[in-house]
Amino acid sequence: MNLARIAxxxxxxxxxxxxxxxxxxxxxxxxxxxxxxxxxxxxDAKLLGEAVVGxxxxxxxxxxxETEVEASERATVRAMREAASQQAAELQDAVEExxxxxxxxxxxxxxxxxxxxxxxxxxxxxxxxxxGAGRFSTEELRRQALEWMFADGARLALLHExxxxxxxxxxxxxxxxxxxxxxxxxxxxxxxxEDEEATTTTTTDSEATTTTTxxxxx
Amino acid sequence: xxxxxxxxxxxxxxxxxxxxxxxxxxxxPVTASAQSEDQEALREFLVEAIALEQIAAxxxxxAAGVNGFEPASQRTFTKLRDQEQAHATALRxxxxxxxxxxxxxxxxxxxxxxxxxxxxxxxxxxSELKSTLSELGxxxxxxxxxxxxxxxxxxxxxxxxxxxxxxxxLDSDDLASTCAEIVGNEAQHLVILRREGGEDPAELLSxxxxxxxxxx
Numbered sequence: 001m002n003l004a005r006i007a008x009x010x011x012x013x014x015x016x017x018x019x020x021x022x023x024x025x026x027x028x029x030x031x032x033x034x035x036x037x038x039x040x041x042x043x044d045a046k047l048l049g050e051a052v053v054g055x056x057x058x059x060x061x062x063x064x065x066e067t068e069v070e071a072s073e074r075a076t077v078r079a080m081r082e083a084a085s086q087q088a089a090e091l092q093d094a095v096e097e098x099x100x101x102x103x104x105x106x107x108x109x110x111x112x113x114x115x116x117x118x119x120x121x122x123x124x125x126x127x128x129x130x131x132g133a134g135r136f137s138t139e140e141l142r143r144q145a146l147e148w149m150f151a152d153g154a155r156l157a158l159l160h161e162x163x164x165x166x167x168x169x170x171x172x173x174x175x176x177x178x179x180x181x182x183x184x185x186x187x188x189x190x191x192x193x194e195d196e197e198a199t200t201t202t203t204t205d206s207e208a209t210t211t212t213t214x215x216x217x218x
Numbered sequence: 219x220x221x222x223x224x225x226x227x228x229x230x231x232x233x234x235x236x237x238x239x240x241x242x243x244x245x246x247p248v249t250a251s252a253q254s255e256d257q258e259a260l261r262e263f264l265v266e267a268i269a270l271e272q273i274a275a276x277x278x279x280x281a282a283g284v285n286g287f288e289p290a291s292q293r294t295f296t297k298l299r300d301q302e303q304a305h306a307t308a309l310r311x312x313x314x315x316x317x318x319x320x321x322x323x324x325x326x327x328x329x330x331x332x333x334x335x336x337x338x339x340x341x342x343x344x345s346e347l348k349s350t351l352s353e354l355g356x357x358x359x360x361x362x363x364x365x366x367x368x369x370x371x372x373x374x375x376x377x378x379x380x381x382x383x384x385x386x387x388l389d390s391d392d393l394a395s396t397c398a399e400i401v402g403n404e405a406q407h408l409v410i411l412r413r414e415g416g417e418d419p420a421e422l423l424s425x426x427x428x429x430x431x432x433x434x
Contacts, residue, residue: 154406
């Protein structure tokens with residue numbers, strides 16, 4: 001597989017490992033001989049801290065949303081806000097157990113639509129869980145990452161519903177903002193369209209440079 | 219497009235994905251010392267996960283043809299079928315990259331033979347999967363929509379529980395991350411199913427333990 005060629009063309013992502021960030025990064029790693037970073041408490045704290053920021057900001061945005069949504073939607077928004085706060089507290093505890101303190105840009109953008117801001121912040125946490133599921137240094141944290149991912153997947157579905165969007169737009173919940181990678185269909189050379197099989201790409205960390213380049217090529 | 223044609227298309231996509239994956243080195247082990255026994259563990263995990271995803275895809279495709287559902291629900295189930303197939307495709311690609319054959323997808327609920335003598339799938343797991351598949355067959359096309367919602371909810375939860383139990387022990391961070399992405403999507407499916415079943419999906423927000431059982 002010619003990775004450079006793939007990076008240059010619009011591709012619909014069907015082979016997750018083959019065409020996602022891991023694959024491209026793997027190719028890049030193989031090429032330059034870079035070592036894969038080993039799990040460590042320091043990296044755990046960094047990922048957990050990123051998730052704390054995401055959850056805290058989501059809770060703030062949802063608190064603001066509670067005053068703006070229709071009465072019929074308020075209970076759902078409140079439930080989401082409480083869940084985000086609870087998750088932030090759990091994450092905070094996990095960070096403190098590692099002897100660290102989360103850092104990042106706390107505080108919601110008050111100019112943005114609060115529900116949309118909650119989506120963005122939740123995606124930030126999702127991106128951390130996604131990486132943590134494979135890279136946290138303990139099985140317990142990796143299991144917890146999956147549970148947090150599950151909760152945030154449900155939250156994203158509800159937020160999308162409230163925004164009038166598809167609650168499950170893609171088969172893979174990544175937290176990434178860039179367009180899905182795609183791969184030319186043998187029968188359909190048309191580019192730039194997302195069909196029902198298109199999925200989101202996978203990278204948000206140090207692998208992102210290569211993958212983002214691929215996505216931006218669309 | 220008919221359900222059969224769509225499934226063929228999805229399987230063709232799986233083949234493309236497997237070809238793309240041939241670049242290799244994609245199931246990157248966490249530790250450099252990971253060798254064949256780790257690959258065997260990955261295979262066992264993947265084979266069962268693929269079988270579950272393929273059954274789920276068949277189940278959504280079947281539900282999409284049930285007359286008792288509104289057309290909008292049928293369209294949603296078709297989309298969710300494709301998403302389950304996308305999960306299966308990704309996992310099949312991963313298994314292929316390890317040099318193992320994936321289990322064949324069932325053509326129908328009666329097609330339990332595809333789960334016989336599958337390398338990497340032990341007898342107990344095969345028996346459970348056959349039972350899950352057979353339950354779908356018992357529903358039939360005349361069953362009430364709520365029975366399908368209950369079945370689909372159960373299989374989504376089965377998948378989620380499978381990933382949460384086994385993914386943390388996998389020696390592949392790429393695969394674990396991908397499974398996390400799938401878990402997030404399964405949560406979205408459960409939100410949709412709760413809506414379909416007239417239940418409050420907000421109960422899913424606080425994680426796994428507090429979710430009430432929806433299984434019969």
